[in-house]
Amino acid sequence: xxxxxxxxxxxxxxxxxxxxxxxxxxxxxxxxxxxxxxxxxxxxxxxxxxxxxxxxxxxxxxxxxxxxxxxxxxxxxxxxxxxxxxxxxxxxxxxxxxxxxxxxxxxxxxxxxxxxxxxxxxxxxxxxxxxxxxxxxxxxxxxxxxxxxxxxxxxxxxxxxxxxxxxxxxxxxxxxxxxxxxxxxxxxxx
Amino acid sequence: xxxxxxxxxxxxxxxxxxxxxxxxxxxxxxxxxxxxxxxxxxxxxxxxxxxxxxxxxxxxxxxxxxxxxxxxxxxxxxxxxxxxxxxxxxxxxxxxxxxxxxxxxxxxxxxxxxxxxxxxxxxxxxxxxxxxxxxxxxxxxxxxxxxxxxxxxxxxxxxxxxxxxxxxxxxxxxxxxxxxxxxxxxxxxxxxx
Numbered sequence: 001x002x003x004x005x006x007x008x009x010x011x012x013x014x015x016x017x018x019x020x021x022x023x024x025x026x027x028x029x030x031x032x033x034x035x036x037x038x039x040x041x042x043x044x045x046x047x048x049x050x051x052x053x054x055x056x057x058x059x060x061x062x063x064x065x066x067x068x069x070x071x072x073x074x075x076x077x078x079x080x081x082x083x084x085x086x087x088x089x090x091x092x093x094x095x096x097x098x099x100x101x102x103x104x105x106x107x108x109x110x111x112x113x114x115x116x117x118x119x120x121x122x123x124x125x126x127x128x129x130x131x132x133x134x135x136x137x138x139x140x141x142x143x144x145x146x147x148x149x150x151x152x153x154x155x156x157x158x159x160x161x162x163x164x165x166x167x168x169x170x171x172x173x174x175x176x177x178x179x180x181x182x183x184x185x186x187x188x189x190x
Numbered sequence: 191x192x193x194x195x196x197x198x199x200x201x202x203x204x205x206x207x208x209x210x211x212x213x214x215x216x217x218x219x220x221x222x223x224x225x226x227x228x229x230x231x232x233x234x235x236x237x238x239x240x241x242x243x244x245x246x247x248x249x250x251x252x253x254x255x256x257x258x259x260x261x262x263x264x265x266x267x268x269x270x271x272x273x274x275x276x277x278x279x280x281x282x283x284x285x286x287x288x289x290x291x292x293x294x295x296x297x298x299x300x301x302x303x304x305x306x307x308x309x310x311x312x313x314x315x316x317x318x319x320x321x322x323x324x325x326x327x328x329x330x331x332x333x334x335x336x337x338x339x340x341x342x343x344x345x346x347x348x349x350x351x352x353x354x355x356x357x358x359x360x361x362x363x364x365x366x367x368x369x370x371x372x373x374x375x376x377x378x379x380x381x382x383x
Contacts (some may be wrong), residue, residue, distance in 0.1 A: 029350075097341055098355055104325070105336035125321050130299065141300035152292055159216045160293040 017106055019063040024099070030188035031124040032094050036069050038183050039092055039122070043072055046176035050074040050089065058084040058091075060114045066107060069094045069122075071128050072172065087111070087170055093118040108132070118171050127184045133171060143168065144179040203308050209260040210301055217262065217294070224319045224382050225289050229264040232287055232317070236267060239371045245269040245284065252278030253286075255309045261302060264289045264317075267367065273328050282309040284367050289317045303327070307334045315364050328366050340365065340375040344383075 015022045027156050028036075036054055043052040059065045065187045071088035073079060078086040091111055093103040103121060112134065119129040119139060127147035131137040145168055153161065166180050208215045221229075229249065236247040254260055260278075265287035268274055273281035280380045287307055288298040298316060306314050307329065314334060316325040323341040327334035340363055348356060362374050 096348070097343060097351070098358065100341075101324075101336065101339045103341065108336075123321075126318075128295070140265070141303075144296040144299065146292060146295075148292060156293050157216050161219075163293075163296075 007185070015067055016063065016065040017102065022102070024067065029097060029124075030190075032069075032096060034187035035094055035122060035124050035184060038069050038185055038187070042176075042178055042182060043070070043090075045081065046173050047072075048173060050172065051079065053084070053088075055101070056084050056088075057082065058086075058088060060086065060110065064110055064114075066110070068092060068107075072170075074172070087116045089116070089122045090118045090120070091116045092122060094122045094124060108139065112137070120149055122183070124184070124187065127180075129180055129183060131168065147180045147184045208257070208262050210297070212258040215297075221289070221291060222319075224338065225264075225277065225291055227382050228317055228319050228378060229287070229289050230282075231380055231382075232265050232315075235373060235377060236265065236371075239368065240267075244271075245367075246271075246274065248279065252285060254278055254280045255282065255305060259305055261305070263287060263302075269367070282311045284305070284311070285313040285365060286311050287315040287316070287317060289319065307332070317378065319379070319382060322372075322375075322382075324363075324375050324378055337366075342375045342379050 013022060015024060040052055040054050053071050053073065055067050055069060056071050057065065057067055058071060068088075068089075068091045070092035071084060072090040073088045074085055075086075075089075078084055093099070093107065095103055108119065108121075115134065115137075117134045118133040119134075121132070122128070123130075130147045131142040131145070133142045143165060147166075148164065153164070156164070167177050168180070169177060208217060225283060240247055245267055247265065249265060250262050251266050252260060253266060254353075263283075263286045265285075266279065266283035268279055268283045268287040270281065270284075273279055288294070288302065290298055293381045297311060303314065310329065310332075314327040314329075316327075317323070318325075321341075322343065325339045325340050325357050326337040328337045329335075340359070340360060342361065343351070343359070361376055362372050365371055365373065
């Protein structure tokens, strides 16, 4: 059998969702990788004993094994050096066309069910970060932070301008203020 | 503070305002042309399909939900004629479509999604013109469950995909409210770049 380059790209990484093996997307785009690096770097500024992991294997059960883009884990007892066994404190998924349905659907419900306290959905096209916080076992949209261009901001009504927030905190650390523009800083364009 | 419908109407709100949780919310300045076109394309498809049938479709109708919320979705389908009044729709439409924009996305994904879920809007579409997708939520046991996200990538995005990724794209889908209406996501973004 001949293995094509596309097969190779396609077989890069796997997840198991509800007992089904899911091939992950081909290699992420440079934009995707750059954004992942930025977020990891920002979290690393203020870990206070927690661990930040890029594309870790996270096992919730035999039937659900995922590899989110970024995860923050504060309970080191669930780490074994290769796998996170249980719910991270923060999970970040960076959308790509082939994964957005799962990121917004099955995986969001999975993270909710296993008690991931904070879930970010990051979109490198619209430059947005959607933050969901777990409240009474349900994800509520906390806010959507958008790295607006100057023109986009100027076009907004006064009320909309007033509603925009560009800096925010995670539920974990009071001392870390995250700027949405830093998340998308210098990411690959093209 | 309690808002009766009559009070809502007395607020002298100009057309592009909504009232959420009793608070007047100014809508975005006039939406971008692409935003309007996507709404019109969806309206046209639904209107053609519903011509001579029972349900009705509205563009930017005033929709009164509970006693504290007046929303103006981009498109709404209503099958219960009893809630259609000349001043607006008084109750939950069967399908609501919101076309996302920078300034409305947090509400469309947050407050309004929860509101539509609570009020029993059985199908909710979020449409992104920038990213050319239609995200479909269906009400199941009182909760919205993501049904699918249908994307119509631009040519350069298609060029960047592998053949397998292209093969996986699904362009056509049905709504939950009509058995024989097939929506093609390429039609939603017809002529929009």
